Amino acid sequence: MPNDSQPQLVNVQIDDVWHQFPKGTRLIEACEQAGSYVPRYCYHKKLSSPGNCRMCLIEMGMPKMGPDRKPILGPDGKPEINWMPRPQISCATDVSEGLGVRTISPLVEECRRGVMEFLLINHPLDCPICDQAGECRLQEFSVEYGRQDSRFLEHKVKKPKNVVLGPRVTLDDERCILCSRCIRFCKEIAHDDVLGFVDRGSHTTLTAHPGKRLENNYSLNTVDICPVGALTSSDFRFKMRVWFLKETNSFCTSCATGCNTIIGTREDVIYRQTPRENDAVNSTWMCDYGRLNFAYLERDRRLLEPMVRTENKLQPATWPHAIASAATQLKPYVGWQTAILASGRMTNEELWLAGRLAESLGVTLIDIVPRTGEADDILLSADRNPNTNGARLLRLASGSGTVLQQIKEAVWSGQIQALITLGENPLRCGITPEYLARLPVYVVLDLLANDATAQASVVLPSLGFAEKRGSMINGKGRLQRLNRAVRGPGEARDDWEILRDLVQAISGGNSESHARSGRLDTIEDVFRQMSEAVPEFAGLTLSRISDLGVQVLNGDGKPGNSAPEKMREREPEKQPQ
Amino acid sequence: MAITVSRPKLNWSERLYLPAILGGMAITFGHLKNMLLGRTKVTMQYPEQKWDSQMPDHYRGAPALVKDEGGRVRCVACQLCEFICPPRAIRIVPGEIPLGERFAKVEKYPEKFDIDMIRCIYCGMCEEVCPEQAIFLRKDYAITGYTRAEMVHDKEKLIEIGGVMHGLVLKWNEKK
Amino acid sequence: MNPTLFLIFTSLLKIVGIVFVVILPMVSYSVYAERRVSALIQDRLGPNRVGPAGLFQPIADAMKFILKEDFTPANVNKFYYWLAPCLAMVPALMTIAVVPFGSTLFGVPMVIADINVGVLYVFAIASLGVYGIVIAGWSSNSKYPFLGGVRSSSQMISYELSLGLAVIPIFLLVGQLRLTDIVRYQIENGWMIAPFVGHWTDGWKWLLAIPMSISFVVFTIAIFAETNRLPFDLPEAETELVGGYHTEYGSMKFALFFLGEYAAMITGSAIIVTLFLGGWHLPVPWWNHAHGFHWLLIDGSLGGWRGVIGGLFNIFVFFGKVSVLLLFFIWVRWTLPRFRYDQLMRLGWVFFFEIALVNIFLAAIIIACLPQ
Numbered sequence A: 001m002p003n004d005s006q007p008q009l010v011n012v013q014i015d016d017v018w019h020q021f022p023k024g025t026r027l028i029e030a031c032e033q034a035g036s037y038v039p040r041y042c043y044h045k046k047l048s049s050p051g052n053c054r055m056c057l058i059e060m061g062m063p064k065m066g067p068d069r070k071p072i073l074g075p076d077g078k079p080e081i082n083w084m085p086r087p088q089i090s091c092a093t094d095v096s097e098g099l100g101v102r103t104i105s106p107l108v109e110e111c112r113r114g115v116m117e118f119l120l121i122n123h124p125l126d127c128p129i130c131d132q133a134g135e136c137r138l139q140e141f142s143v144e145y146g147r148q149d150s151r152f153l154e155h156k157v158k159k160p161k162n163v164v165l166g167p168r169v170t171l172d173d174e175r176c177i178l179c180s181r182c183i184r185f186c187k188e189i190a191h192d193d194v195l196g197f198v199d200r201g202s203h204t205t206l207t208a209h210p211g212k213r214l215e216n217n218y219s220l221n222t223v224d225i226c227p228v229g230a231l232t233s234s235d236f237r238f239k240m241r242v243w244f245l246k247e248t249n250s251f252c253t254s255c256a257t258g259c260n261t262i263i264g265t266r267e268d269v270i271y272r273q274t275p276r277e278n279d280a281v282n283s284t285w286m287c288d289y290g291r292l293n294f295a296y297l298e299r300d301r302r303l304l305e306p307m308v309r310t311e312n313k314l315q316p317a318t319w320p321h322a323i324a325s326a327a328t329q330l331k332p333y334v335g336w337q338t339a340i341l342a343s344g345r346m347t348n349e350e351l352w353l354a355g356r357l358a359e360s361l362g363v364t365l366i367d368i369v370p371r372t373g374e375a376d377d378i379l380l381s382a383d384r385n386p387n388t389n390g391a392r393l394l395r396l397a398s399g400s401g402t403v404l405q406q407i408k409e410a411v412w413s414g415q416i417q418a419l420i421t422l423g424e425n426p427l428r429c430g431i432t433p434e435y436l437a438r439l440p441v442y443v444v445l446d447l448l449a450n451d452a453t454a455q456a457s458v459v460l461p462s463l464g465f466a467e468k469r470g471s472m473i474n475g476k477g478r479l480q481r482l483n484r485a486v487r488g489p490g491e492a493r494d495d496w497e498i499l500r501d502l503v504q505a506i507s508g509g510n511s512e513s514h515a516r517s518g519r520l521d522t523i524e525d526v527f528r529q530m531s532e533a534v535p536e537f538a539g540l541t542l543s544r545i546s547d548l549g550v551q552v553l554n555g556d557g558k559p560g561n562s563a564p565e566k567m568r569e570r571e572p573e574k575q576p577q
Numbered sequence B: 001m002a003i004t005v006s007r008p009k010l011n012w013s014e015r016l017y018l019p020a021i022l023g024g025m026a027i028t029f030g031h032l033k034n035m036l037l038g039r040t041k042v043t044m045q046y047p048e049q050k051w052d053s054q055m056p057d058h059y060r061g062a063p064a065l066v067k068d069e070g071g072r073v074r075c076v077a078c079q080l081c082e083f084i085c086p087p088r089a090i091r092i093v094p095g096e097i098p099l100g101e102r103f104a105k106v107e108k109y110p111e112k113f114d115i116d117m118i119r120c121i122y123c124g125m126c127e128e129v130c131p132e133q134a135i136f137l138r139k140d141y142a143i144t145g146y147t148r149a150e151m152v153h154d155k156e157k158l159i160e161i162g163g164v165m166h167g168l169v170l171k172w173n174e175k176k
Numbered sequence C: 001m002n003p004t005l006f007l008i009f010t011s012l013l014k015i016v017g018i019v020f021v022v023i024l025p026m027v028s029y030s031v032y033a034e035r036r037v038s039a040l041i042q043d044r045l046g047p048n049r050v051g052p053a054g055l056f057q058p059i060a061d062a063m064k065f066i067l068k069e070d071f072t073p074a075n076v077n078k079f080y081y082w083l084a085p086c087l088a089m090v091p092a093l094m095t096i097a098v099v100p101f102g103s104t105l106f107g108v109p110m111v112i113a114d115i116n117v118g119v120l121y122v123f124a125i126a127s128l129g130v131y132g133i134v135i136a137g138w139s140s141n142s143k144y145p146f147l148g149g150v151r152s153s154s155q156m157i158s159y160e161l162s163l164g165l166a167v168i169p170i171f172l173l174v175g176q177l178r179l180t181d182i183v184r185y186q187i188e189n190g191w192m193i194a195p196f197v198g199h200w201t202d203g204w205k206w207l208l209a210i211p212m213s214i215s216f217v218v219f220t221i222a223i224f225a226e227t228n229r230l231p232f233d234l235p236e237a238e239t240e241l242v243g244g245y246h247t248e249y250g251s252m253k254f255a256l257f258f259l260g261e262y263a264a265m266i267t268g269s270a271i272i273v274t275l276f277l278g279g280w281h282l283p284v285p286w287w288n289h290a291h292g293f294h295w296l297l298i299d300g301s302l303g304g305w306r307g308v309i310g311g312l313f314n315i316f317v318f319f320g321k322v323s324v325l326l327l328f329f330i331w332v333r334w335t336l337p338r339f340r341y342d343q344l345m346r347l348g349w350v351f352f353f354e355i356a357l358v359n360i361f362l363a364a365i366i367i368a369c370l371p372q
């Protein structure tokens, strides 16, 4: 009896070697796991398999059966294989006991060459202007299986180029190899069935259904999965060749889901974000909103140098001066005269240091500003703060909003004399410029200039998510790490360094936290200090968080670390056709 | 293992070195005399005398962007030359040709195309890699300037040096 | 006019004239000649752009050196670093003071200081030149200059010996150290190495010319070594020592070393000319009925314009001889390769020193046998 939790293993012979795979594994995946990558266009492991590109043809065979309906065993004790005379596609078959596969054989190679020749009959010579070049499956496989020249003398079929499919996606129909991945994605994952093929034969054309546009919040995933350069991102289009991009593993900080991403940068400019596979978080997708939400890092409004208000004007200052000035301005007030507005967009390390800052000033009024939006049932979370869980865990978030209300009233009544906002605009929680005008001391740590920073006593410019390291806990309790993809602009400094310097300037070198864990020279030191105090982080270091994250809380944000359900994988509600 | 170099045995007049010295001086004086009499002539007076007409076809001068007979600057900003250039002399900012332009069907063009001629080593890799037959090493070799900025050839300058090339493949003409 | 005032006035005039009008331009043009001649020897053209045939090149070079940034490296010994170039330049110019570069002009002797220890003065001052180099090498606080400086001092000391010994036969003969007297002697008896004037059929004189010629060769070679010219330019051997003692120098300070070297070359040539080649004297073959064939002496002693022309002619002859020697220097430089350091030392101590010593005895014996 096979055990439910232990899926049954079957024996499969791949390229003359026997392997074991759990029952139900796709043959194409099994081959890949066995080290024989089978070229493919239409198959995508998170989508249904229509088997329409024929690139994945392999030779397949079943065990020879003896008259006793038992497999005939060869001299090596393994079943002998009865090879089928015709090639089969590997993307639509699951492994079964005694199955034999040949991914390298004259027949298989011949098939691949044939498929490639057909695909290239009408394919334009667009590579020099095609955004996919460099990561194009068609290019890759034509290096391996393509011909140098074309035997096709007729004119190529002309199809529409530069078709605007939706606000974020541009289609070049000539380059489309009709794999239908995009159609299946829209139908199965985005539940927005807008794409389809029209016409027949060589003239088959991908298009949006009449009157519809590809404008759902996941449309850019079609660009990722399109094996060729047919679907291109209007945002990234023609901006930079992919081979120049430095790839940094990171995750999206636009909502609490924290989709894993790769940030593509060149020379400190971010060109694109693409999703990175993580079945515990985002499968292989991400939403367009999060994907495109990086342009603000390069806004003109970025704060580039620390500023201190002198003679009622914000004047540029040096860092030591700005920190010292903030400290001397904050020090005269006792705890109940000061409030801190932290942010759910801060990393755990920054929040931890914000906690130390509150300690050193004796502040009790501290909270994060909630940020909510509409959720969908795919990836986008209603909580648009990426690290609400971290703030809760570090006891900086009340969750109720009463503290925010209290702060607001106390600012108005004049009880609060000094306000510190950390990466948050106080206008978002109703603390308007009139309120701010009542504050003698207002210290701002932020990325972008806005109405509030204009009223600050001290402005400390900090870094955005792609410019720093740090960890956050997503909505499902997974601790993930941000990596630095680009350097910050101007003199902006890492938030944790600013907070550390501020804490040290306020409490002097011998503060309790200083004494507790020694010097904080790197962000690793901050994490170590934090992990000593927070049991959920025990035994972890920042570097030890894997690229796929570590589960530190239960899926509902409660203590414990059972992983949540896997993201839906390749079981569409209904098979197409 | 040490190698012993056997030195030639010198007779006494050779040991005196004087004949050799005088012989050497005679040789140098001969050269001097021939130069003075105008019998040797090897130096070319560069800016006045040039060798341009005898420059071989494979001469590699300044890289430049060429136009074809149709007047189209052939570069499509594929950035392969930027990638291949060993000293990273090339800097391209690609852009999209606005709809309605004459060559809009080519879609992509270089918005900026700079070659830093201080960096360029005239290797010709860019010409070799270009899939569009758009960049060629021309015969211009006197690339000079007073400032570093002057030594960066921008797109206009490159097109000016490049001029028109005939007989190139015109694949874009077949495009819809 | 008060004779003292007159002396002071004429001396100043001579100093200024000789240093600024003759020597310094000559220095810069010998650099130009060096470049042109070396180019011609190597089948090139050399500087031919600035002015006609490149004749203004030295002026352009001077301007360049003056306008260049005067850079002092951080770790040098500032005082000595600045002192060294002056020490290299000044002795070279000072030696010229005792050299008679003409007969008389308007009755004024064409020598700045006609002192009776003339040759000793020359040696005394010329050997100061090594201080410039040694100090430059040491104060630069850098290994190559230091090696250059050390090489230079040992080289100079070695060759000064033969230099000094080589002139002794002349003093044996003339019995005077005063350079004007040596020239005077040569006017009467013919040049040291070619005694055509006077009783030129006298075999003893020709016998005497043998040790004189040996002295001449040894002295000339020693001057090569003294002035750091190839084949003895080891203190600044580029291939081994970057630039030798002046590696760390730039702009005008470097130019001073450079000029000093050429000035030393000029004074060296001037001394050779004075000692061996008859100084400003050029005998003109003449024939008249009274004396038949004889050598005519042209100098500034005649009255009126003839005297002026004669005086100028002598000056011209002197510097003409110097220029020929300079060209010879250049010619040798572009022909011979550099010696190895041990060869240089061996040559100085084992050959030239001995040769000069034996030569003294040779000359002494001949002079002793000389029928009075």
Ligand code: SF4
Binding pocket: A123, A124, A125, A126, A127, A128, A130, A131, A132, A133, A134, A136, A137, A138, A139, A175, A228, A229, A230
């Ligand atoms: S889709 Fe691939 S093969 Fe086709 S033009 Fe683009 S890069 Fe080239």
Ligand code: SF4
Binding pocket: A175, A176, A177, A178, A179, A180, A181, A182, A183, A206, A222, A225, A226, A227, A228, A230, A231
């Ligand atoms: S556009 Fe791309 S993903 Fe869609 S069918 Fe064509 S090739 Fe496939």
Ligand code: SF4
Binding pocket: B063, B081, B084, B085, B086, B087, B088, B089, B090, B115, B119, B120, B121, B122, B123, B124, B125, B126, B127, B137
């Ligand atoms: S010739 Fe070589 S170095 Fe110059 S731009 Fe082309 S690739 Fe770069």
Ligand code: SF4
Binding pocket: A128, B074, B075, B076, B077, B078, B079, B080, B081, B082, B092, B126, B129, B130, B131, B132, B133, B134, B135
């Ligand atoms: S390789 Fe050719 S087409 Fe591509 S950017 Fe360079 S010049 Fe332009």
Ligand code: FES
Binding pocket: A039, A040, A041, A042, A043, A050, A051, A052, A053, A054, A055, A056, A057, A089, A090, A091, A092
């Ligand atoms: S991948 Fe199997 S048919 Fe396309």
